[in-house]
Amino acid sequence: MISTRLKPVILVRLLQTAITLTVAASLTEATAAGDQRPNVLFIFADDQAYNTIHALGNDRIETPNLDRLVHSGTTLTHAYNQGAWGGAVCVASRTMLMTGRYLWHARDDYARTDELYRQTGKLLPQTLEASGYSTWFSGKWHLRADASKTFGTARHIRPGMPRDNREIGYHRPVEGTEDPWKPWDTSLGGFWEGGTHWSEVLGNDGVEYIEKASKQENPFFMYLAFNAPHDPRQSPKEFVDKYPLESIPMPDNYLPLYPHFVGSNKIRDEVLAPFPRTPFAVRTHLQEYYAIITHMDQQIGRILDALEASGEMENTYIVFSADHGLAVGSHGFLGKQNMYEHSVRVPLIVAGPGIRRNHRIDTPVYIQDIHPTVLQMARVAVPDHVEFRSFLPLLRGSQDYIPYPAIYSAYTEHQRMIIQNGQKLILYPMIGVARLFDLNSDPHELYDLMVTPDADARGQAARLAAVLNEWNSKIGADQDFGEAFPELY
Numbered sequence: 001m002i003s004t005r006l007k008p009v010i011l012v013r014l015l016q017t018a019i020t021l022t023v024a025a026s027l028t029e030a031t032a033a034g035d036q037r038p039n040v041l042f043i044f045a046d047d048q049a050y051n052t053i054h055a056l057g058n059d060r061i062e063t064p065n066l067d068r069l070v071h072s073g074t075t076l077t078h079a080y081n082q083g084a085w086g087g088a089v090c091v092a093s094r095t096m097l098m099t100g101r102y103l104w105h106a107r108d109d110y111a112r113t114d115e116l117y118r119q120t121g122k123l124l125p126q127t128l129e130a131s132g133y134s135t136w137f138s139g140k141w142h143l144r145a146d147a148s149k150t151f152g153t154a155r156h157i158r159p160g161m162p163r164d165n166r167e168i169g170y171h172r173p174v175e176g177t178e179d180p181w182k183p184w185d186t187s188l189g190g191f192w193e194g195g196t197h198w199s200e201v202l203g204n205d206g207v208e209y210i211e212k213a214s215k216q217e218n219p220f221f222m223y224l225a226f227n228a229p230h231d232p233r234q235s236p237k238e239f240v241d242k243y244p245l246e247s248i249p250m251p252d253n254y255l256p257l258y259p260h261f262v263g264s265n266k267i268r269d270e271v272l273a274p275f276p277r278t279p280f281a282v283r284t285h286l287q288e289y290y291a292i293i294t295h296m297d298q299q300i301g302r303i304l305d306a307l308e309a310s311g312e313m314e315n316t317y318i319v320f321s322a323d324h325g326l327a328v329g330s331h332g333f334l335g336k337q338n339m340y341e342h343s344v345r346v347p348l349i350v351a352g353p354g355i356r357r358n359h360r361i362d363t364p365v366y367i368q369d370i371h372p373t374v375l376q377m378a379r380v381a382v383p384d385h386v387e388f389r390s391f392l393p394l395l396r397g398s399q400d401y402i403p404y405p406a407i408y409s410a411y412t413e414h415q416r417m418i419i420q421n422g423q424k425l426i427l428y429p430m431i432g433v434a435r436l437f438d439l440n441s442d443p444h445e446l447y448d449l450m451v452t453p454d455a456d457a458r459g460q461a462a463r464l465a466a467v468l469n470e471w472n473s474k475i476g477a478d479q480d481f482g483e484a485f486p487e488l489y
Helices: 004-033 064-072 089-099 103-110 113-118 124-130 198-213 268-272 279-310 367-377 455-474
Strands: 039-045 074-076 134-140 153-158 220-225 316-322 348-351 359-361 407-411 415-420 423-428 433-438
Touching: 039 279, 039 367, 064 279, 064 316, 064 348, 089 103, 089 124, 089 367, 124 134, 124 220, 124 367, 134 198, 153 198, 198 220, 198 279, 279 316, 316 367, 348 367, 407 455, 415 455, 423 455, 433 455
Parallel strands: 039 220, 039 316, 074 359, 134 153, 134 220
Antiparallel strands: 074 348, 316 348, 407 415, 415 423, 423 433
16 A cells, blocks of 8 residues: 555656656657757856846846846746755755756765766766757866766866865955955966866857857757856956945845854855955955856857857757855855755746746746756656656646645755745754744845744744655655754654
């Protein structure tokens, strides 16, 4: 007998299978009718939070080309990263994205990614290539599989960070003292390593790839992965000058220090600025963050212009997103190793055939859902090993889409998060601290309802804790939080 608890999961898998079979059938019909299969251009940023695009509400930042995508497509406003098993959140995020596997399952596979996925052909570009797509890659890869053997064409395969990242880029700036770090100083290496800024190299590759791919008979899947706006946040001086410090508003949720030890308070990302965080230091890091995003946006514009000039724009899906967000002074953090919206939530914009223009959807999704979504865009059946679900039916307004019942995220053994109906519970199991936020009335997560909880808050936290436990079990985590949180379990 099937347990009642498992029935919704089985029903979802059955519906996903039905949708996949429908997509596969439509592929057969389209191919028989001679329809042209669409291209997919996937542009991925690193460390870009959801609130860093002008057209999506940040009046201070300049992002004319991302705005162009927003106006020409649909934005999924609540796209989340499912978490990380280590400080390099980008490793976990990208491993989940390329394998289609949930967080802790992807962690278990990570050590043998090259053997398990590259040789058995289970990574996203391999599935597409096996279905007749030409595949192209440039930029930050960060998986253990060999990108040059995973894509048909791959170059400038970047590590997580530039090798020449100078120590003077840390513990800065200190107000009243000379700051030795200058984002435009090419002698400091970093993204200037090699003589051309890495974002510009990626822009060059994208333009060249599109020109070549558009002349081939096969449809293309192109994955262009920027290292920007990850630190060292470097860009030409003209971009930094766009953001005078006095013009940059402080985050609404700015804190000098975070009040709890959560396993990431003093890791590498966090020591980029001194403790406690000062308004001067936060504004300086925001200045450099906004500048490198605007510089990246310029390169994205070049790529979009090349696509338009190639004649392939009308037959190409464009997907833009990022691997995770970044705090840059919010809640006392600089990095992404925390469970707040600025760090777990990212921009996600889709434009292309049949996609509504200048439209927004607030249904929560995972960024790793891009994997099955791209496959359905390409009319390719989603393999059984893929656990994330396609949001293409959601983009098309289909009633077939079943939303996730909750959004789960985690960071190592130190942090857990669950969101359901706008209510968010964060657990710190190692110190027994629970935090509860109502995102509907408190989007900046300023008011922890567990500080002086009433009966409603305690009941809400206990209900969310039970949902979190269900997710732990579903995706391969083995923690039991009853001992750490006896009041919730």
